[in-house]
Amino acid sequence: MNILGLISRNFRRDPATYRYPERHVPxxxxxxxxxxxxxxxxxxxxxxxxxxxxxxxxxxxxxxxxxxxxxxxxxxxxxxxxxxxxxxxxxxxxxxxxxxxxxxxxxxxxxxYPACPECGLPARPYNERLLMIAHDDISPEFRERIKLCERCRRRRSQTVLTKGLGGAADTERNADGA
Amino acid sequence: MRLIDSLVRTSRRRSPWLFHLNAGSCNGCDIELVACLTPRYDVEQLGIRLEGSPRHADIIVVSGPVTRTTRAALETVYAQVPDPKVVVALGSCPASCNVFAGSPTVEGPLDRILPVDVYVPGCPPRPDAIIAGIAEAIALLAEGGHA
Amino acid sequence: MTVGRALFQLLVFPGLLYAVPVAWLMLWMERKLTARLQGRIGPPFYQPFFDFVKLLAKRPLPRPPLQALAMSALPVLAVAGTLGALALLPVFPHSGGFTGDLVLLVALLEIPPLCAVLAGFVSRSIYGELGATREAVLSIAYSLPFLAALVALAAAANSLSLSVISQQAMWQVRLPALLALALCLPVKLRVNPFSVANAEQEIYAGATTEFEGPRLALWELAHGLEWVALTGLWAVLAFPAANAAWPLRAVVFVAISLALVLVLAAVAAATARLKLAQAARVYWLWGSALGVLAMVVAVVWP
Amino acid sequence: MSPVIPVGPYHPALEEPYKIELDCDGEAVREAHITVGFNFRAIEWLAERKNYTQDLALVERVCGICSNVHTLTFSRALEQLAGVEVPARAQHIRVVVHEAERLHSHLLWAGIAAEVIGFQTLFMTCFALREKVMDLLEAVSGNRVNYAMNKPGGVTRDIVDPGMVAATAQAIRTAMEREIIPVFTTDRTVRARCAGVGVLTRDEALAWGALGPVARASGLPQDIRKAAPYEIYDRLDFEVPVRPEGDVLARIVVRALEIVESCRIIEQAVDGMPAGPIDAGDFIPVPAGEACARIEGPRGEVFYYVASDGSDVPLRVRIRTPTFQNMPTVALMVREQTLADVPLIQASIDPCYSCTDR
The missing domain is CATH 3.30.70.3270 (Alpha-Beta Plaits)
Incomplete structure (x- = not known):
C-alpha cells in the first residue's frame, strides 16, 4: 500500500482517537x-x-x-x-x-500488634497463609500459642518443656525405684 | 471588560501549548508524552500543541529528576516562557527523584528549583494520566497560572 | 476605483471582515484534514481563533526597546501587506480597477516573506537567522516561476490589470500559468513538501522562533491571511466567467479557495519535507519549465 | 551568520538532552562535536549502594525504552554468579517480552525518523501500530513502559493469554509488510531524504566499533542472538537482516525487517511455550565473584559486569550500552552533509543518551 492508499484509508475510517474525557482503560x-x-x-x-x-x-x-x-x-x-x-x-x-x-x-x-491473650502486652501479628506454608498441620495447641507475645510464648514453651521433662524424670525415677 | 475576561479565560482553556523539557529522565515519560500526540490519544482535540520553542509555550512539562547539568537550562527555559505559565511534573522523578534520590549528580526534586503546579504520578504515567494532568494544568492556566 | 469601493474591498470583502474569519477557517481546515488523513480527530473548528486570542493575552517578555519595536512592527507590516493584497483581488470585475494593480499585488504579496526574513535576523536567534536564510533562498527559487506565470498571463491579456487578466487571458496560457502558481503555493505557505523554512525538527519555528505572545499572534494571523490571499489569487485567476451574477461569483471564489486548501493539506500529509537544495531544484526545474511554457505560449500564440 | 550552530541540548528533533555543535558553512556541515552527560544520574554509583532487588528496579530506569534489556542482562549476570537455572517457561516469556520490546523500540524509532524528515503521517502510522505492542506489553506485564518482568532465576509474571500475544504479533507483521515497509522503501520524498544520506561504510563501521542495526546496515552481520545465543534463541528460526549500503535508508530497512523477524520469533516462542514454573525462588543468594552478561538489545549489544562480595549489595555494576559505541559515528557521518540531514543522521543510530550517560 502506498501513502495515498494509507491516507485515503485513514480518511474513510473513523478516527482511532478516544474523545476526551473518554480514555483507554488499563x-x-x-x-x-x-x-x-x-x-x-x-x-x-x-x-x-x-x-x-x-x-x-x-x-x-x-x-x-x-x-x-x-x-x-x-x-x-x-x-x-x-x-x-x-x-x-x-x-x-x-x-x-x-x-x-x-x-x-x-x-x-x-x-x-494484637494483645497477648495471657499478659495483655503487644504480640507480633501473624498471618494464616504463612502459617499454612510453614506448617501443614496446625494443632489447636499451636494455634493458641501463635497468638501469644514472645515472652509468654517462651514461658509457655518452658512450662511445656519442664512439664514434659519433669514427667519423663518422674518416670525415670519410678523406673529406678522399681 | 467582563466579556473580554471570559473570552481570554476560554481561549487559555482551549489552546494550551506545551514545551517539554527532559531534565535527565530515562525517556519513559518522554515517550509517553509523544504517544499522547498519536492517533489513539490525539491531544490536538484539546487544542494542545507540542511546541519547539519555549517562547511559544503556556505549559512547561518537566520529566526527570533534574540532573546537575540540566538545572541551568531548566531555569533559562522557565524564564523564557511568557506569563501566564504552569509547570507540570511528569512522573515520579521530578516529584521525588524516584530511584535516583540520593545520587550526587541529581539536584531535584523539581519543586526545589521551580514552582510545580501539577504532579502526574506514574513511572511513567500512562498517556491518559498525562492528558488528565494537562487538563488540570489548563484549569490553572485559565485562572492566570500560578502566582 | 472609487474610494467607497476600495474601502469595501479592504475592510469587508475580500478584505478584513471576510479574510480574518476565513483565515482561521483555512488554518483549521488544514489542521483538521491533516489529522483526519492521519487517523486522528484533530482540533475543533474554533481552534485558530482561540489560539490567536490566547497569544494576544499573553504578557510579552521584556526586550531592548529597539528590538521590541522591530519585532512588533514586522508582523503588523506583514498583516497589513497581505490585507492590501487581498483588497486588490478582483472577485467582482469592474471597469474601475487601476491598471498596474498586478505589480502592486506582487509587491504586497512579497511583504510577508520579506518581513519574515527581517524578523529572523532581528530576533538575533541562530535558528531565526537560519530560518530567515532558508526563507530568502526559497523566495529566490519560487520567484522565477511565480513571476513568469503572472507575466505570461499579463502578456496574454495584454494588460497589467488583474481584473482584465482574470477575464481575458486565454486558456492555453492560463493552464500552465495556474499550474506554476499552484506549485508555488506550498512554499509560500510553508507546508510540506516545501516547509523547510520553518522545519520544526531542524530549526525550531524558523524565523518566528523568538516571537512570543501578541507578536506571535500577529504572525499566526499573517500566515492565515496569506492562505486566504494566495488561494484567493488562484481562485480569481481560475474562474473567469465574466457575466455570472455577483453572489455566484462570490460563492465560487470561496469554494475554489477552500478546495485548494484541502488539496494543499492532502499533499502536505502525503509527503516528507524536502531539503533546501531539493526544494530549490524543483522550482528551478519544474516551476520554471511551467512558467516559461506559459510565457512562450503567451508570446507565440497568435 | 555565526559559524557554529548548536543543536540541543533542548531541540525539537531530540527526545533527550544532548548537544551537537556544528561547524557550518552555510547549510553544509564541516565538523560536528557531540556533548553528552546531561542525563548523568550516577546509576552505577547508586547500584553499589542498593541491594540486588532494588538494583533491578534501578537498572530498569537506565533507559525507559529498552528497560527490559537492562533487567534481563543484570538478571543473567546474577544467575551466572549464583549458578541458577532458569525454568523453560520463564525463558520463553523472557524472549517474548524481549522481542516485544524490540518491536516497540523499532516502531518508535521509525516514527521518530519519519517525524524528523517532516513526514507526520508516517509518524502517526508507526505510533498507531506501536500502540498495539504497548497494549500487549501492558496486558502481560501490567505497565506500558518499565515492565519489571525479569528477576534472577525467572520472570515475575506469567503470560496468561498466549493466543492474544501471537495474534498481536501476527497483526503487526501484516501491518508492517503491507503498510509501513512499502511506504518507507518506495515513497519518493522519503527516498529523496534518506537514500545516500549519512553513509557509514563497512570498514568505518568496523573501525569505529558500531553495533546493532547500525553495523548491520553497513554490511556487518553481527548479532548476539546468533553469535552467542542466550535463553532459547538457539532453538528459534529467524534471520538477521543485513544491508550493504550503510546509508539512512539501509538502517530503516534493516530495522523494518527486524520488526518482521521479531514478530516471527514471538509467534514461535509462544507456540512452543511449555508449562511449568516461571521462577527459581524469591531471593536468590549471590555468592562472591564476578560475572559478565551481554545480550542483543534493540540498539545493539548491551553489556553488564557485576562483581559481588557475597553480601546482598553488589561491589560493582558496570553497564555499557550500544549508543556509547554508536554515538561517535554520528560525527563521522554528518561531515559534508547539509544541516537538514543532521537530525535525521543522529536519529538514524537510534541514540539513547539516557543509556549512555546513565
Missing part, C-alpha cells in the same frame, strides 16, 4: 497504587527492604508498626507486592490520580 493486571491489607500484614518490613525509591517506609514501635507509602515516590515496579510473604500488599488496577502538592497522595497504615 489492562486488568495494571500495576497501580500499592495497598496494604492490615489484616494480613505481619510488619516484616520486606517491602521496605526491596523498595528502591523509598516510597514504602516501615517503622516499628512497641505496640504498633507504621507503614507509610507515597505514590509520588513510587516506581510502581511491584517488587514489594511480588515478595510480600503474607500477600497483604496488592496494587490498584488503575492509574493514580494527579495531585497538586508533593506528598499529597501519601498514605499510612497502622498495624496494631
Amino acid at each position: 489492562a486488568t493486571r495494571f500495576r497501580g497504587i500499592v495497598r496494604n491489607d492490615t489484616a494480613k500484614c505481619i510488619a516484616c518490613g520486606i517491602c521496605d527492604h526491596v523498595c528502591v525509591s523509598g516510597a514504602i517506609v516501615v517503622v516499628g514501635h512497641d505496640d504498633h508498626c507504621d507503614w507509610s507509602y507515597d505514590p509520588g515516590r513510587c516506581t510502581f515496579c511491584g517488587r514489594c507486592v511480588d515478595l510480600c510473604p503474607g500477600e497483604a500488599l496488592s496494587q490498584d488496577g488503575d492509574r493514580a490520580p494527579t495531585y497538586a502538592r508533593s506528598g499529597d497522595l501519601a498514605q499510612g497504615e497502622q498495624i496494631t
Whole structure:
C-alpha cells in the first residue's frame, strides 16, 4: 500500500482517537497504587527492604508498626507486592490520580500488634497463609500459642518443656525405684 | 471588560501549548508524552500543541529528576516562557527523584528549583494520566497560572 | 476605483471582515484534514481563533526597546501587506480597477516573506537567522516561476490589470500559468513538501522562533491571511466567467479557495519535507519549465 | 551568520538532552562535536549502594525504552554468579517480552525518523501500530513502559493469554509488510531524504566499533542472538537482516525487517511455550565473584559486569550500552552533509543518551 492508499484509508475510517474525557482503560493486571491489607500484614518490613525509591517506609514501635507509602515516590515496579510473604500488599488496577502538592497522595497504615491473650502486652501479628506454608498441620495447641507475645510464648514453651521433662524424670525415677 | 475576561479565560482553556523539557529522565515519560500526540490519544482535540520553542509555550512539562547539568537550562527555559505559565511534573522523578534520590549528580526534586503546579504520578504515567494532568494544568492556566 | 469601493474591498470583502474569519477557517481546515488523513480527530473548528486570542493575552517578555519595536512592527507590516493584497483581488470585475494593480499585488504579496526574513535576523536567534536564510533562498527559487506565470498571463491579456487578466487571458496560457502558481503555493505557505523554512525538527519555528505572545499572534494571523490571499489569487485567476451574477461569483471564489486548501493539506500529509537544495531544484526545474511554457505560449500564440 | 550552530541540548528533533555543535558553512556541515552527560544520574554509583532487588528496579530506569534489556542482562549476570537455572517457561516469556520490546523500540524509532524528515503521517502510522505492542506489553506485564518482568532465576509474571500475544504479533507483521515497509522503501520524498544520506561504510563501521542495526546496515552481520545465543534463541528460526549500503535508508530497512523477524520469533516462542514454573525462588543468594552478561538489545549489544562480595549489595555494576559505541559515528557521518540531514543522521543510530550517560 502506498501513502495515498494509507491516507485515503485513514480518511474513510473513523478516527482511532478516544474523545476526551473518554480514555483507554488499563489492562486488568495494571500495576497501580500499592495497598496494604492490615489484616494480613505481619510488619516484616520486606517491602521496605526491596523498595528502591523509598516510597514504602516501615517503622516499628512497641505496640504498633507504621507503614507509610507515597505514590509520588513510587516506581510502581511491584517488587514489594511480588515478595510480600503474607500477600497483604496488592496494587490498584488503575492509574493514580494527579495531585497538586508533593506528598499529597501519601498514605499510612497502622498495624496494631494484637494483645497477648495471657499478659495483655503487644504480640507480633501473624498471618494464616504463612502459617499454612510453614506448617501443614496446625494443632489447636499451636494455634493458641501463635497468638501469644514472645515472652509468654517462651514461658509457655518452658512450662511445656519442664512439664514434659519433669514427667519423663518422674518416670525415670519410678523406673529406678522399681 | 467582563466579556473580554471570559473570552481570554476560554481561549487559555482551549489552546494550551506545551514545551517539554527532559531534565535527565530515562525517556519513559518522554515517550509517553509523544504517544499522547498519536492517533489513539490525539491531544490536538484539546487544542494542545507540542511546541519547539519555549517562547511559544503556556505549559512547561518537566520529566526527570533534574540532573546537575540540566538545572541551568531548566531555569533559562522557565524564564523564557511568557506569563501566564504552569509547570507540570511528569512522573515520579521530578516529584521525588524516584530511584535516583540520593545520587550526587541529581539536584531535584523539581519543586526545589521551580514552582510545580501539577504532579502526574506514574513511572511513567500512562498517556491518559498525562492528558488528565494537562487538563488540570489548563484549569490553572485559565485562572492566570500560578502566582 | 472609487474610494467607497476600495474601502469595501479592504475592510469587508475580500478584505478584513471576510479574510480574518476565513483565515482561521483555512488554518483549521488544514489542521483538521491533516489529522483526519492521519487517523486522528484533530482540533475543533474554533481552534485558530482561540489560539490567536490566547497569544494576544499573553504578557510579552521584556526586550531592548529597539528590538521590541522591530519585532512588533514586522508582523503588523506583514498583516497589513497581505490585507492590501487581498483588497486588490478582483472577485467582482469592474471597469474601475487601476491598471498596474498586478505589480502592486506582487509587491504586497512579497511583504510577508520579506518581513519574515527581517524578523529572523532581528530576533538575533541562530535558528531565526537560519530560518530567515532558508526563507530568502526559497523566495529566490519560487520567484522565477511565480513571476513568469503572472507575466505570461499579463502578456496574454495584454494588460497589467488583474481584473482584465482574470477575464481575458486565454486558456492555453492560463493552464500552465495556474499550474506554476499552484506549485508555488506550498512554499509560500510553508507546508510540506516545501516547509523547510520553518522545519520544526531542524530549526525550531524558523524565523518566528523568538516571537512570543501578541507578536506571535500577529504572525499566526499573517500566515492565515496569506492562505486566504494566495488561494484567493488562484481562485480569481481560475474562474473567469465574466457575466455570472455577483453572489455566484462570490460563492465560487470561496469554494475554489477552500478546495485548494484541502488539496494543499492532502499533499502536505502525503509527503516528507524536502531539503533546501531539493526544494530549490524543483522550482528551478519544474516551476520554471511551467512558467516559461506559459510565457512562450503567451508570446507565440497568435 | 555565526559559524557554529548548536543543536540541543533542548531541540525539537531530540527526545533527550544532548548537544551537537556544528561547524557550518552555510547549510553544509564541516565538523560536528557531540556533548553528552546531561542525563548523568550516577546509576552505577547508586547500584553499589542498593541491594540486588532494588538494583533491578534501578537498572530498569537506565533507559525507559529498552528497560527490559537492562533487567534481563543484570538478571543473567546474577544467575551466572549464583549458578541458577532458569525454568523453560520463564525463558520463553523472557524472549517474548524481549522481542516485544524490540518491536516497540523499532516502531518508535521509525516514527521518530519519519517525524524528523517532516513526514507526520508516517509518524502517526508507526505510533498507531506501536500502540498495539504497548497494549500487549501492558496486558502481560501490567505497565506500558518499565515492565519489571525479569528477576534472577525467572520472570515475575506469567503470560496468561498466549493466543492474544501471537495474534498481536501476527497483526503487526501484516501491518508492517503491507503498510509501513512499502511506504518507507518506495515513497519518493522519503527516498529523496534518506537514500545516500549519512553513509557509514563497512570498514568505518568496523573501525569505529558500531553495533546493532547500525553495523548491520553497513554490511556487518553481527548479532548476539546468533553469535552467542542466550535463553532459547538457539532453538528459534529467524534471520538477521543485513544491508550493504550503510546509508539512512539501509538502517530503516534493516530495522523494518527486524520488526518482521521479531514478530516471527514471538509467534514461535509462544507456540512452543511449555508449562511449568516461571521462577527459581524469591531471593536468590549471590555468592562472591564476578560475572559478565551481554545480550542483543534493540540498539545493539548491551553489556553488564557485576562483581559481588557475597553480601546482598553488589561491589560493582558496570553497564555499557550500544549508543556509547554508536554515538561517535554520528560525527563521522554528518561531515559534508547539509544541516537538514543532521537530525535525521543522529536519529538514524537510534541514540539513547539516557543509556549512555546513565
